[in-house]
Amino acid sequence: MDIAEGMEIEENISTPTRNNFNFKRFGIKNSIQTNFGEDYVFEIVAKDDWTSIAVSLSTNVVKLYSPHTGQYFGECRGHSSMIHKISFAGPSSPHVLYSCSSDSTVRAWDSRSFQQVACISSGPSEEVFSFSFGGADGNLIAAGCNSQIRLWDWRTMKQTACLEESHMDDVTQVHFVPSHQNKLLSASVDGLMCLFDTSGEINDDDHLLSVFNMGTSIGKVGFCGQADDKLWCLTHIETLSVWDWNESRTEANFDYARALASESWTLDQVDYFVDCHYSPEEDRLWVIGGTNAGTFGYFPVNFGSTKTIGSAEAVFQGGHTGIVRSVLPVSSVPGRTNSQGIFGWTGGEDGRMCCWLSDESPETNHSWVSSTLVEKSHKIHRKRHKSLLELRPFFLKSNVCVVMFYASVSYLWNN
Amino acid sequence: MGQNMKPVRVYLWLELSYHYTHTALAHKPYHFSSGFSLNSFLLSHLTLSPALSAKLQSEVLRETITQIVSDAREKKRNFTETVELQIGLKNYDPQKDKRFSGSVRLPHIPRPKMKICMLGDAQHVEEAEKIGLESMDVEALKKLNKNKKLVKKLAKRYHAFLASEAVIKQIPRLLGPGLNKAGKFPTLVTHQESLESKVNETKATIKFQLKKVLCMGVAVGNLDMEEKQLFQNIQMSVNFLVSLLKKNWQNVRCLYLKSTMGKPQRIF
Numbered sequence: 001m002d003i004a005e006g007m008e009i010e011e012n013i014s015t016p017t018r019n020n021f022n023f024k025r026f027g028i029k030n031s032i033q034t035n036f037g038e039d040y041v042f043e044i045v046a047k048d049d050w051t052s053i054a055v056s057l058s059t060n061v062v063k064l065y066s067p068h069t070g071q072y073f074g075e076c077r078g079h080s081s082m083i084h085k086i087s088f089a090g091p092s093s094p095h096v097l098y099s100c101s102s103d104s105t106v107r108a109w110d111s112r113s114f115q116q117v118a119c120i121s122s123g124p125s126e127e128v129f130s131f132s133f134g135g136a137d138g139n140l141i142a143a144g145c146n147s148q149i150r151l152w153d154w155r156t157m158k159q160t161a162c163l164e165e166s167h168m169d170d171v172t173q174v175h176f177v178p179s180h181q182n183k184l185l186s187a188s189v190d191g192l193m194c195l196f197d198t199s200g201e202i203n204d205d206d207h208l209l210s211v212f213n214m215g216t217s218i219g220k221v222g223f224c225g226q227a228d229d230k231l232w233c234l235t236h237i238e239t240l241s242v243w244d245w246n247e248s249r250t251e252a253n254f255d256y257a258r259a260l261a262s263e264s265w266t267l268d269q270v271d272y273f274v275d276c277h278y279s280p281e282e283d284r285l286w287v288i289g290g291t292n293a294g295t296f297g298y299f300p301v302n303f304g305s306t307k308t309i310g311s312a313e314a315v316f317q318g319g320h321t322g323i324v325r326s327v328l329p330v331s332s333v334p335g336r337t338n339s340q341g342i343f344g345w346t347g348g349e350d351g352r353m354c355c356w357l358s359d360e361s362p363e364t365n366h367s368w369v370s371s372t373l374v375e376k377s378h379k380i381h382r383k384r385h386k387s388l389l390e391l392r393p394f395f396l397k398s399n400v401c402v403v404m405f406y407a408s409v410s411y412l413w414n415n
Numbered sequence: 416m417g418q419n420m421k422p423v424r425v426y427l428w429l430e431l432s433y434h435y436t437h438t439a440l441a442h443k444p445y446h447f448s449s450g451f452s453l454n455s456f457l458l459s460h461l462t463l464s465p466a467l468s469a470k471l472q473s474e475v476l477r478e479t480i481t482q483i484v485s486d487a488r489e490k491k492r493n494f495t496e497t498v499e500l501q502i503g504l505k506n507y508d509p510q511k512d513k514r515f516s517g518s519v520r521l522p523h524i525p526r527p528k529m530k531i532c533m534l535g536d537a538q539h540v541e542e543a544e545k546i547g548l549e550s551m552d553v554e555a556l557k558k559l560n561k562n563k564k565l566v567k568k569l570a571k572r573y574h575a576f577l578a579s580e581a582v583i584k585q586i587p588r589l590l591g592p593g594l595n596k597a598g599k600f601p602t603l604v605t606h607q608e609s610l611e612s613k614v615n616e617t618k619a620t621i622k623f624q625l626k627k628v629l630c631m632g633v634a635v636g637n638l639d640m641e642e643k644q645l646f647q648n649i650q651m652s653v654n655f656l657v658s659l660l661k662k663n664w665q666n667v668r669c670l671y672l673k674s675t676m677g678k679p680q681r682i683f
Binding site for chain 2: 039040058082102165166167168169172189190191192194204205208209210211213215216217219235236237238248249250271272292323349
């Protein structure tokens with residue numbers, strides 16, 4: 001496509017050629033290089049009060065940063081193998097950070113002193129892929145291992161149950177159901193999701209309530225719908241489905257989810273999905289799809305009477321250069337930002353952490369939509385950078401300074 | 416433009432036309448080369464050559480399939496040999512990178528002798544009888560009394576299970592986790608779909624999983640299938656698996672095809 005065609009489309013800005021590509025653009029505010037090798041950022045999680053964010057890296061450490069300034073606080077070292085999940089404890093112990101790893105442990109860290117304060121061992125060579133806190137009395141921690149699910153009372157650190165009959169391959173996810181804390185959901189590489197009742201003496205035979213067969217290896221699950229009565233499920237072959245776990249029924253099945261998402265924006269092929277986000281306020285579910293080059297977007301998922309993946313509502317370009325592994329929004333509604341206009345933080349296989357800023361001024365958004373994203377060509381990147389320079393030269397200058405500053409700060413801290 | 420060019424031209428033509436021409440034609444390459452003008456050669460060369468070196472080449476695949484089939488015919492076996500696709504990956508870290516694991520449905524059934532049992536409601540049991548599919552109803556399942564040994568025996572008798580909506584919800588209560596542990600929890604069949612097509616779908620679905628090492632094998636067919644069916648199964652599975660890799664073909668180090676008793680033949 002040449003420039004003449006691009007200009008034609010620009011005039012019809014109010015009536016886009018295809019679906020309603022009415023989305024929000026986000027620009028980079030900060031970009032922190034967390035390491036200088038071939039290492040990945042796996043996950044970013046925030047403390048309840050947002051005074052710090054924790055980042056798990058493929059170097060088996062967890063680093064902590066300030067989400068507002070990007071300042072590096074410190075790191076928690078101790079795991080001897082891949083970290084699969086991190087999470088801050090709830091408001092009851094706000095400074096405690098939990099992590100689980102392939103080294104068969106679930107560890108607790110004090111995020112102020114970066115020291116390990118507790119360690120639960122799941123048994124020799126039982127990799128831990130996921131953990132969740134819950135139980136009827138809030139005293140249980142469940143962990144998904146190599147085909148086993150183990151439960152401990154975290155107050156006494158004693159193991160209360162070991163469920164080893166319900167899965168025959170790695171249990172990649174365990175979640176206590178948010179509004180029904182005595183129910184535990186597990187998902188595995190064997191393609192099954194199991195729902196357990198965790199009250200009393202737990203065993204596979206009597207406490208297995210339901211089994212949902214996805215038919216293929218499951219990567220991530222989460223809850224959505226009013227009263228968390230539905231669950232979403234992302235598989236390793238990049239398909240998505242939504243289930244009603246009470247009725248044991250599939251609400252929607254997107255076998256060609258990547259193709260559907262690719263059609264819902266004008267950018268490159270969607271290669272994978274990072275996660276799903278649900279907003280309880282708006283009762284809407286989004287799936288975050290990305291390209292191998294690092295661009296990603298929020299695609300709304302409709303699983304009611306019509307089952308579709310809608311047009312991208314938020315697009316994030318120019319931040320990552322590799323696969324995006326984690327997206328942490330400040331608010332549960334994409335597009336909504338906090339008082340400083342920050343959308344959130346993301347991390348990926350380029351070892352980078354990016355902080356995204358929403359530009360609220362309407363004319364900026366409009367010109368981006370018309371000139372760069374309606375036209376599908378190699379010229380996209382060049383044009384976009386041009387428009388960025390034309391419209392917001394001040395922002396870019398300060399951005400570059402900020403990036404260089406943080407890059408040097410993190411380099412000094414790490415070495 | 417000398418002798419060296421001829422094979423290349425023929426090669427490109429075959430790449431284009433495999434799906435349209437009979438296999439017989441492909442065995443007579445030199446007939447085509449004389450029919451080509453210089454222009455058409457250059458055109459096809461320009462459009463196809465970038466893709467050629469980067470991907471699995473149809474001609475190589477077709478020839479290898481023929482080779483494997485003829486090798487196997489030389490020695491008679493007492494069973495139908497399975498054809499396996501072996502994939503070696505590179506530039507991929509099984510620890511850091513996203514898991515490479517899942518199931519994919521192939522166009523042609525690779526293991527037709529797969530035994531399936533229908534755990535059905537009244538309607539499905541009737542349908543199953545009509546198509547010669549073994550089945551059990553809720554009463555029969557209740558008779559197992561959640562006995563672990565009996566459930567294990569049931570799991571061993573079949574390769575896979577199907578279940579009606581009304582029955583599948585009761586399985587944890589009727590049978591406990593026995594089928595889970597055996598990796599044979601049933602797949603749902605609704606009354607809106609044909610039971611026979613669901614059976615075929617189950618038989619045509621293969622599992623693949625990369626564990627700690629960078630190679631894996633998948634069963635993609637058997638020697639009772641036509642060469643064309645083998646070709647389609649292999650091409651489809653290769654394309655699907657490559658689409659899940661972040662660097663696509665740059666992540667593939669090698670591809671081999673092998674029949675159960677034969678030696679591995681390289682195709683990439």
